[in-house]
Amino acid sequence: MGRSVHEETKGSPLGAWCSQVVVPKRVSAVLGKNVTLECRVEVGTNLTLTQSSWERRLPSGSVTVAVYNPEFGTSIPPEYINRLYFRSPSSHDATIVLENVVFSDIGIYTCKVATFPLGNTQASTTVNVLVEPKVYVSAGSTALIDGGNETVVATCIAERARPPAEVSWESNLFGKSEVQLFDDVNGTTSTRVRYIWQPTRHVQGHELACIIRHPALQSDFRIPYQLNVQFAPDISVVGYDGDWYVGRENVQMTCKANANPPAHHFRWIRLDSEMPEGLEIINSTLLFLRPLQRNDSGVYRCEVANDINLRSRDVRILIQDPPTMPSTITAPVLTGPSSSTFVVDKGLVLLSAPTLRALPESNLGSIVGGAVGGALFLLLLLSLVGVCYLRKQQTFHGNYYTKQYLGPTDLQKAPTQHELRPTKAGGGRDHDREEWGGRELKHERDRRHRSNYDGDEYPVNGYTRAMRESGRLAKQQNHQHERHEHAKYSSPQQARCARYPRPPKPQGNGAPYLSDDCYDSGAEGDYVSHTDGSVISRREWYV
Numbered sequence: 330m331g332r333s334v335h336e337e338t339k340g341s342p343l344g345a346w347c348s349q350v351v352v353p354k355r356v357s358a359v360l361g362k363n364v365t366l367e368c369r370v371e372v373g374t375n376l377t378l379t380q381s382s383w384e385r386r387l388p389s390g391s392v393t394v395a396v397y398n399p400e401f402g403t404s405i406p407p408e409y410i411n412r413l414y415f416r417s418p419s420s421h422d423a424t425i426v427l428e429n430v431v432f433s434d435i436g437i438y439t440c441k442v443a444t445f446p447l448g449n450t451q452a453s454t455t456v457n458v459l460v461e462p463k464v465y466v467s468a469g470s471t472a473l474i475d476g477g478n479e480t481v482v483a484t485c486i487a488e489r490a491r492p493p494a495e496v497s498w499e500s501n502l503f504g505k506s507e508v509q510l511f512d513d514v515n516g517t518t519s520t521r522v523r524y525i526w527q528p529t530r531h532v533q534g535h536e537l538a539c540i541i542r543h544p545a546l547q548s549d550f551r552i553p554y555q556l557n558v559q560f561a562p563d564i565s566v567v568g569y570d571g572d573w574y575v576g577r578e579n580v581q582m583t584c585k586a587n588a589n590p591p592a593h594h595f596r597w598i599r600l601d602s603e604m605p606e607g608l609e610i611i612n613s614t615l616l617f618l619r620p621l622q623r624n625d626s627g628v629y630r631c632e633v634a635n636d637i638n639l640r641s642r643d644v645r646i647l648i649q650d651p652p653t654m655p656s657t658i659t660a661p662v663l664t665g666p667s668s669s670t671f672v673v674d675k676g677l678v679l680l681s682a683p684t685l686r687a688l689p690e691s692n693l694g695s696i697v698g699g700a701v702g703g704a705l706f707l708l709l710l711l712s713l714v715g716v717c718y719l720r721k722q723q724t725f726h727g728n729y730y731t732k733q734y735l736g737p738t739d740l741q742k743a744p745t746q747h748e749l750r751p752t753k754a755g756g757g758r759d760h761d762r763e764e765w766g767g768r769e770l771k772h773e774r775d776r777r778h779r780s781n782y783d784g785d786e787y788p789v790n791g792y793t794r795a796m797r798e799s800g801r802l803a804k805q806q807n808h809q810h811e812r813h814e815h816a817k818y819s820s821p822q823q824a825r826c827a828r829y830p831r832p833p834k835p836q837g838n839g840a841p842y843l844s845d846d847c848y849d850s851g852a853e854g855d856y857v858s859h860t861d862g863s864v865i866s867r868r869e870w871y872v
Contacts, residue, residue: 489517
């Protein structure tokens, strides 16, 4: 590769009748390449070119290396006949080409022009020989090991360059460069640049670049270099998904390794016991040739080795219970729109086989726990409803014989002082007054009972203000009337029996209502027989 560098042009003024010789001030030639020495001749119209030539200046004096005569042609000395020639000789061009440049060609060359009648005109140029460097990249003296100390990754070399080459490393790593220069005997210089870095496996395959700049090169020279970081195997085990259960077939585990250099040793062992029967090791794969068994649970180890180190990976295998998913279940037969469920028998429904994969044991436990919790919650809710219902039944207010709800009337309220306060034990008058006061309450109850038979119903929410006032007035009138009756008859019992000679007709399933005084007051006179065989005191209130 060669080039000519034209840096400056030199001319020679010759007056009115003039000729001018134009040459570059400096020319750089590349060792072993060809170099072109340009010489342009400008001759006036009144002048005639008689001869043009090239001379070289040596320590011993000047020597002619090429001559051009328009009449006789070109002439080259024997020592240059094979390496020098005119490019296109004419009265305006005296350019020559020097082939296979060597260091001895360095020097000053002069282009001379002879014209008539003016004479000689000349111009000189200096030839410099450049040496294109020999460039290459060499790896460091030691291998790059992951996690090792700082070491020379690679060295970029530009040998025997003239002038010295400019060498640098291009990288985005956090390394550093060291430059070394070595002078050679022929005047050239060798440049070496080392790249120092602490290796790590994460940049395996990363690319660096050595950049060389030199005048003999038409552009920057770029040499790529790929890092080769060696590291022990990085192991991963595939195949075990955590859902291995008793009876599962066609399962295997494969040990995969990322290593540089590649792994060359694989081995499967079991740590907690002997390797079970029915297993086969093919390269890096552990095959189960039979269905899984409970005793296959354990810790398995995969060992992998390469030229750097031996590494291993442990896997704990747990063999679970087989999943249960029955195909038939007992369910009530539902009536309604048609469906795809096929009824086999009364109370049995045949369902299609499950199409989903069996749930893992952990999911089954969660589902069973949720179902049990839901059942307990439903049982608790039913218990609360039952308690509330029983309490409502116990707080029902009504007449025992009619079993009709009377509402929160005045009968359920606390009795007044004169109705409940017992009189002192004493004479018959006081006793009759106490018994007659108790009977007043029964008379009021009988009156309300008869009003129920007549179809009158008390308001569910109690009396209104007007009804309560009319009730009090009627109660006072009845009270006065009963006092008159009491004065007429000798005893309260005779007065009550005379007032109610016959009981009313029974209503519904209740017993006929009779006053307490119309029954015997003996041991059996206070009880009423019912159709179901039970005997209940007639004085009891239905609660």
